[in-house]
Amino acid sequence: MDQLTDENGDVNVQQLPATDDEFGGVVVEMKEHMDSDVFRTLLKTSMSQWKLQGKKGIWIKLPINLSNLVDTAVKEGFWYHHAEPEYLMLLNWIPKSPCPIPTNASHIARVGAIVLNDKREMLVVQEKMGILRGVWKVSTGIIHQDEDITVGVVREVKEETGIDTEFVEVLAFSQEHNVFFGKSEVLFLCMMRPLSFEIQIQETEIEAARWMPLEEYASQLSVQEHGLRKCIKDLCLAKIKSGYTGFSPLPLTTDSNGNPSYIYVNKEDLKDFTIENLVSQV
Amino acid sequence: MDQLTDENGDVNVQQLPATDDEFGGVVVEMKEHMDSDVFRTLLKTSMSQWKLQGKKGIWIKLPINLSNLVDTAVKEGFWYHHAEPEYLMLLNWIPKSPCPIPTNASHIARVGAIVLNDKREMLVVQEKMGILRGVWKVSTGIIHQDEDITVGVVREVKEETGIDTEFVEVLAFSQEHNVFFGKSEVLFLCMMRPLSFEIQIQETEIEAARWMPLEEYASQLSVQEHGLRKCIKDLCLAKIKSGYTGFSPLPLTTDSNGNPSYIYVNKEDLKDFTIENLVSQV
Numbered sequence: 374m375d376q377l378t379d380e381n382g383d384v385n386v387q388q389l390p391a392t393d394d395e396f397g398g399v400v401v402e403m404k405e406h407m408d409s410d411v412f413r414t415l416l417k418t419s420m421s422q423w424k425l426q427g428k429k430g431i432w433i434k435l436p437i438n439l440s441n442l443v444d445t446a447v448k449e450g451f452w453y454h455h456a457e458p459e460y461l462m463l464l465n466w467i468p469k470s471p472c473p474i475p476t477n478a479s480h481i482a483r484v485g486a487i488v489l490n491d492k493r494e495m496l497v498v499q500e501k502m503g504i505l506r507g508v509w510k511v512s513t514g515i516i517h518q519d520e521d522i523t524v525g526v527v528r529e530v531k532e533e534t535g536i537d538t539e540f541v542e543v544l545a546f547s548q549e550h551n552v553f554f555g556k557s558e559v560l561f562l563c564m565m566r567p568l569s570f571e572i573q574i575q576e577t578e579i580e581a582a583r584w585m586p587l588e589e590y591a592s593q594l595s596v597q598e599h600g601l602r603k604c605i606k607d608l609c610l611a612k613i614k615s616g617y618t619g620f621s622p623l624p625l626t627t628d629s630n631g632n633p634s635y636i637y638v639n640k641e642d643l644k645d646f647t648i649e650n651l652v653s654q655v
Numbered sequence: 656m657d658q659l660t661d662e663n664g665d666v667n668v669q670q671l672p673a674t675d676d677e678f679g680g681v682v683v684e685m686k687e688h689m690d691s692d693v694f695r696t697l698l699k700t701s702m703s704q705w706k707l708q709g710k711k712g713i714w715i716k717l718p719i720n721l722s723n724l725v726d727t728a729v730k731e732g733f734w735y736h737h738a739e740p741e742y743l744m745l746l747n748w749i750p751k752s753p754c755p756i757p758t759n760a761s762h763i764a765r766v767g768a769i770v771l772n773d774k775r776e777m778l779v780v781q782e783k784m785g786i787l788r789g790v791w792k793v794s795t796g797i798i799h800q801d802e803d804i805t806v807g808v809v810r811e812v813k814e815e816t817g818i819d820t821e822f823v824e825v826l827a828f829s830q831e832h833n834v835f836f837g838k839s840e841v842l843f844l845c846m847m848r849p850l851s852f853e854i855q856i857q858e859t860e861i862e863a864a865r866w867m868p869l870e871e872y873a874s875q876l877s878v879q880e881h882g883l884r885k886c887i888k889d890l891c892l893a894k895i896k897s898g899y900t901g902f903s904p905l906p907l908t909t910d911s912n913g914n915p916s917y918i919y920v921n922k923e924d925l926k927d928f929t930i931e932n933l934v935s936q937v
Contacts (some may be wrong), residue, residue, distance in 0.1 A: 477836070477838075521830060634829065639827075642897065
């Protein structure tokens with residue numbers, strides 16, 4: 374932060390500390406506590422400067438402990454772009470043209486785990502709460518931001534049922550709208566190979582879990598009357614009886630920490646092509 | 656809003672207006688302007704009541720024109736759950752147990768459009784801005800929240816190139832992390848059939864667009880050295896030469912407005928199963 378008073382104690386109005394972004398805008402990351410009146414003065418001065426400099430998108434990141442500055446930023450024309458538990462990101466678009474900056478994340482990514490053992494039994498659970506209480510269903514869960522589908526689905530099955538599994542492929546995915554505060558959801562149905570068999574349920578969320586013969590799963594009214602659960606049954610049968618092919622992950626890039634990202638393809642149908650050398654460094 | 660003063664003009668402290676949610680919590684939707692001191696008093700009283708009533712998650716939705724109340728809510732122990740341009744949602748979890756409420760949306764959904772004409776030419780564009788400037792690539796874009804993949808990809812191609820297309824199938828998808836403010840991204844690579852051929856570029860975002868022979872696309876260094884673009888080339892070849900099968904949409908449910916949601920499956924491998932009757936009303 375630039376000094377606010379000079380050696381004579383006079384207020385020396387400076388700009389807010391800002392770094393340029395790659396799209397002709399600036400980012401202000403507020404860190405230290407600041408009085409809202411001081412912030413207002415600095416913001417007004419800074420905005421004038423940024424306008425003169427032809428800056429476009431102006432971002433202000435306010436950690437939650439600087440919530441005293443939110444109102445001031447809004448009064449100066451900023452709006453909310455996104456928020457996480459620990460901060461709020463505000464945005465202002467200076468040009469007269471419409472703001473082309475993408476809105477915040479729009480989708481929740483979920484996984485559904487289809488775990489089949491050698492006896493054609495499927496791992497099913499009953500949830501403790503919510504509208505699906507009492508329905509035998511496959512284990513599902515939300516993928517964390519920054520978490521691979523292949524990793525998240527193994528974690529969810531382990532948490533809910535205690536069963537260790539290995540990721541095989543994505544059998545199908547669905548997209549549904551208006552699932553959680555207006556956001557859409559993509560559900561990845563994953564074929565999983567069980568590596569252990571003894572069930573230990575997660576007491577807080579799961580009422581019961583068991584290995585259920587596929588025929589018993591298929592015969593339930595809650596499956597016959599529900600598109601997704603019916604489709605899960607069909608996918609299982611197609612997999613067992615005729616070798617249904619889903620999408621398998623191929624490593625695509627590795628990030629700076631060495632973590633791979635994946636592209637999911639019909640590997641069977643791509644096998645004559647040179648897919649083994651896809652990985653590029655980003 | 657309950658009246659704050661009784662007929663004698665005495666302050667009559669009431670609770671904030673709240674509705675129960677289905678998970679044992681309450682939702683407060685603030686709408687009218689309120690002084691922050693009044694809000695503080697009401698919030699304190701309400702919190703005491705909700706604690707006594709054994710409520711769990713407490714949500715406060717503040718429209719942006721009530722940004723004067725953000726600081727008060729935070730000082731009373733609330734944190735940010737998510738924000739949209741027009742509102743901020745704050746959350747407080749009363750029980751001692753860890754808060755099980757999912758975080759906000761974690762993923763951006765993007766589409767990449769692989770548009771091939773009968774001459775084995777692919778529709779490619781060069782973007783005006785960003786790190787891909789000067790690279791011939793397929794048209795890509797962000798899916799809106801509430802927008803189907805099949806719809807969004809047609810829209811993006813039309814916007815960027817003026818070409819009308821028909822959705823064929825999802826050839827592959829990739830998942831990448833830390834793409835935009837820490838959020839992850841799923842990119843759906845869609846096979847598209849062109850319905851028109853005359854290119855009209857979107858002046859604001861697109862520098863150039865053309866139909867490029869697949870061999871020319873494949874021969875570019877920017878394709879050979881990049882996993883995703885290389886994979887796009889292989890997917891095209893596999894599609895043309897050996898009938899690569901991706902995932903096709905089947906309608907799964909219809910919402911209250913009659914809009915379908917889809918599950919994407921390997922339809923070819925599912926064809927012997929009873930998939931035609933999946934649709935259920937939700």
